[in-house]
Amino acid sequence: MAEYELLGLFQDVDSAGDAVEALRQVGVSDRSLRVLSAFPLSSKILGRKHYNHKLGLAAGAGALLGFAAAIFFAVITPQLYPIVVGGRPLLNGPPMLILVFELTMLGTLLGGFLGFLWQGGFPSAGGLYDKRIAEGYLGVAVQVDEALLEKVQAAYSAHKPVDLKKAEVKPRPDRRLLIGTIAIVALLAVNFALLAVSFDILHLEFLPDQMKAQISFASQMGPRLGAPAGAVPVPGVALVGGRPATAPLAMTEDSLQRGAILFDIHCAVCHTVDEDEPVTQVASFFPDDGEPPAMTSARVMARTPEQIFTFITDGIGKMPSLAENLYPANRWDVVNDVRSLTPAE
């Protein structure tokens, strides 16, 4: 039996409401009835049953999905890709709450919107329409089979519609379930593909594995990089095989002057120049071990310049290393200064 759709146009709310009532009395079910308007009119105004939609359910489901996604991202994924946290906890409450809030809200919005599309039957191409509806006229649309057609048409005409349109309904399969299933399957497939890539089950050659592909060295591992242009060299090693790595400096006036100043800063706290001089404050800490020798004592005069350099570098006995205080070249200055000293007459 053929089905027909009818659309009657009415000028005001009252006559549209009356027409709805009349149509219902001739046996049109509430489900196959629609009232079209340019702006929202409540079901009570139109004399219709309250429409129980499931939008809240859709939004709630979206919120749950969003919440689950947030927990997945905030709690599970950090453990899959652990970062170095220096002894701090890997998972923290407050930042997770922020993520949970945002994604739950996003899920609510998307769930609400998809529920709106689904229950509203969008996108749809079907249904009679008239451009005058957007201009404030009201449309009353019904879908009836042939048996009721005449009664319905009579009910319409009784309320004097401005216009009455009629069209045969061609059965159109509802593809929403199919499209929805395809969408979900496709989403899952994409997700699994990404996960497979992530865990190297599926290795895509054209996608560079940036962490593995990059050049990296363990600490102190060679080859050493060349010095960049304009770099200033720092002093190299002081001793090679226990002997000075550099040659002594010439005993120039500059060198002697530097040596004298550096001797006063770094050496004179312990060492005197002449044996006759009173012992320094520091030497008084070692009453039994012997005092630090004076620079013009026979003990010191017997040393070669290389030996003095080594003592400054490494220290000897109670004397600490002064390597941190003096560059190798300055140590030679000090050696020159010590060599130039003569005992007082």
Added chain:
Amino acid sequence: MSIETERNPWMSAPPESEDEQEQVEHLRKDHLLLDPVGMEAMNQDALGSMTRHGRWTWMLIVVLGGLAMMAGVGWLVQLFVGLGFTGLNRTIFWGMYIINLVYFIGIGHAGTFISAAFRVMGFETRRPIARAAETVTLFALAAAGLFPIIHLGRPWKVYWMIPIPNQRQLWPNFQSALEWDAMAIMTYVVGSVLFIYIGLLPDLAMARERTGVNWRRRLYSALSLGWRGTDRQWALHESVSTIFAYVIIPVMFSVHTIVSWDFAMTIQPGWHSTIFGPFFIVGALYSGVAAVLVAMGFLRRFLKLGYFIREEHFDVMAKFLLIMSFAWIYFYFGEFLVTWYGNLPPEMTILDLLLYGEAAPLWWLMIFCNVVVPVGLLWMRRVRRNPGILFVIAVFIQVGMYLERYLIVGVMLGRPELPFNYSWYYPGLEIPIAIGAFSFVIFFYFIFTVFVPIISTWEVGEGQFLHGLRKIGRKITKFKSDMH
């Protein structure tokens, strides 16, 4: 013209005397919702606005498009030369790009607030201006979203922020404020786009039926998703709008709070403050409402939408602006009072710098724009009802709020705890890019008005349907009927 119209059965009794006639005309002149001309005329007016851009407006659009392209060229230069080409330095590592991000997200706040919060609270003023405000949000967010990417030295790695499984064995760190930011802005953008789209559906359907241009009809047919306006569709539409309104308000608050946390989570003096969240929200609403006023002025002037956007709407928005200015002053004072009373040396350095130091000219200019101008003028009814003066005040507030963000990012950041690191920021390339971003927003706003009716006629129609006149004693007054 009589108040009785065919399509408005609620306005029944015609005026009986000359005095009543006068009162009625006065009310109609003042209130859009009491001045129905029928849906057909409204639709024509709203659709006509899409083709009402005059020669001067188009010239402005072309100039704005050119300026936006200039920003694109500037960005290309930066891509090839590197971030070092900008004025950023080691202490001030966030410059005008982040200032623009905060600023544009800020003006993106009012649109949703006006649309969603006014809807929840049942403010009728929203009806003709909600879409205009939402559109500000849409393009301000688009511009804001560009800036973190421009700020990246290597923007092609932006997808590293997205949690997708990958062969890199790298994963975004959700403990980072920057990642919260990405999540919040994404949620807000999705919500705002869907919200504006849901509101557009009925108008797109209306445009589909009325337009005579072929490409337009095809475009609107596709976009309107076959909307017919059945009572079930409307019921769903109402519910989904309400859900969106209730959800998007806390999201909106979270977005700017998280933007402020990008700053407040550091221990930088001047940033490390618990008040930063609400302070940023108030600032955002302040600049956002001013931006909506600018847009309303544009629409009324250039698209000749004087029927829809009336003085009463400017008045309400200006009052809202005045309240926001008080709120902003309160927060700003609270922030500085605590700093001043605490007297901590690193924070006092910044306070001195702003109040008497090198940054004082900018700071006092900001105070002039944000405090003196609006508070000094907006209390006057005549000013609130003058779109021209309001436009100027709103531009002043834009300048002031931009300066406020500039002082927070470009000046305060130059005074960290260690004086060794003190620094100044001199933007170079950032300036043309920022000018381009402003042009980008206004350009796309205008282009949007070419494609989409910027006035929601169904909302205005509903409002007019619900409102009517009744006589109490000798006075004619308006009433609103509740359908639910």
